[in-house]
Amino acid sequence: MSLKSQVESLLFVSLKPLSLKELAAAMKAPAKELGEALDELIADYAQGNRGLAIIKNNGQYQLTTAADNAALVQEFLKDETSGELSQPSLEALTIIAYRGPIAKLELERVRGVNCSLIIRNLLLRGLIEERFDKSKNENYYTVTHDFVRFLGLGSIDELPDYLKLNSAESLNTVLAATEDKN
Amino acid sequence: MSLKSQVESLLFVSLKPLSLKELAAAMKAPAKELGEALDELIADYAQGNRGLAIIKNNGQYQLTTAADNAALVQEFLKDETSGELSQPSLEALTIIAYRGPIAKLELERVRGVNCSLIIRNLLLRGLIEERFDKSKNENYYTVTHDFVRFLGLGSIDELPDYLKLNSAESLNTVLAATEDKN
């Protein structure tokens, strides 16, 4: 594939702006040619009535949405994070509330489906937080202080029936099965 | 800005695949015109030696990197997911890919063996998803966008011999027999 195509892929997956030097290193390409490919790509985006644009700032490049669509995007993102939770998200949040800290794999075991997107969505809304456990080499999830306060509680163990439900037999069984498999 | 530009912006910022309906609601645009704009955008990406591509699966759209740049992007992301699948999982996935949405009973009829564990495993790995069909009172399975991305395809109907296997008469006959027996 051409340099232009390659650099477009990298800018798309990168979450931070990249310098010409970083891009050239990743692509093992000469900086000069790469710079030309970038200029061409920027021109393509500018001409083509596109929804994306490349911002060049302090010698760093970043792919972003076109400025003209900013209002639409802003509203879309706001709606995405402000509505009521979907049933699966609510279920995941409930499990994290009563059973946190809980690992992603454990949560998935309880729900029977992959939960990557749901976790990300709950994180984005500030309802849960992620903590990396070095000894287990895994991320663990708990509800945030903001969320506990939103529920009108002093701490999460003030949820109804917390003590009993936190150690519910069926959950223990399912999670014990998780440990076996690993 | 044009619909094509707007839809490109939304697909870029969305964390999950979006359906025509969701996009139309966010953009307050008629679904039919939006569908045409999406088709145009997909064609633009496919023709233009581009670093991006749109995957369409289950009536949902997602913006991704072009499959041809995989080696470069994989190295950049330090992604280590390998496509390791056991033969039974591979068979089940293949049948779901070609025949989805498909019910568990139909899948088992094709494989001649109980598939509960395999389905559970594929759900946990996020390779298939389950949808409950109220009118038939049964769960139906389809492959996920993640799996289509692993295949490096733009949509599942690009699989070899898709049309033939998707509508294989032999399958229709056998599955008709399944329905009779239940």
Next chain:
Amino acid sequence: MMDVTCEKFSGPFGLLLSLIESEEMDITEIALAKIADEYVAYVRANRGIDPEELADFLVIAAKLLFIKSKALLPYLYTGEEEEEINDLERQLRMYKEFVAASQKVKELVLSPRRSFLPPLTKNRRGGFNLPVFCPPAKLNAALLHERFLILLANLEKQLAKMQEEKLPEKTLEPKISIDDKIASIKQMISNKIKVNFSRLLASAATRTEVIVSFLAVLELAKQKELFFEQDELFSEILISRPADAAALNNQI
């Protein structure tokens, strides 16, 4: 003693297909009849068969033996069973197509071509000034509690179901062995001179055991350990040892 031609197979159809292919035959009734014994031997040896799948293997074994017996004694069959045999052939042909397709899918999965997404993080939303905390307005502690109870109830149902599915498997395992069944049939026959076939089946507790009994009797017949008598079509089948049968015939 057994020629292990298929190290790796996936489920009962996989085994069937690899046996037929190792004989370089097409999927036909004749082919199915021909590999019936090999299939049964394979299931008996129980190599690489997941215990949870054993019942599915036995169902196919029973169908194959049925096809084989039809090939040997065609006049006993009325034609009604034709549909069932065709059905198995059709299923197998279709399965074969999907196995071939799965190899192509495997190539695609293993090929370097693949599409990627940016890692799932909130950075992409930078610049849009989104609030950091967006709780769903209607959510409260009581609702969380209610949802959690529903979840636990569902989990318990699931666990109970899994338990149920596991139980027969445990009770089935000691009974499932064809060798045991052969031994017990030999025992029955050595105690009595003749045994009714229906009596053998009457002692079977489950469908799987009926199949196992049937397989065991066929196996004994093949090894010429048993002698079968039947006065007329559909009448009771009497089983005896060849020696006893010879002795009885001599007396008469």
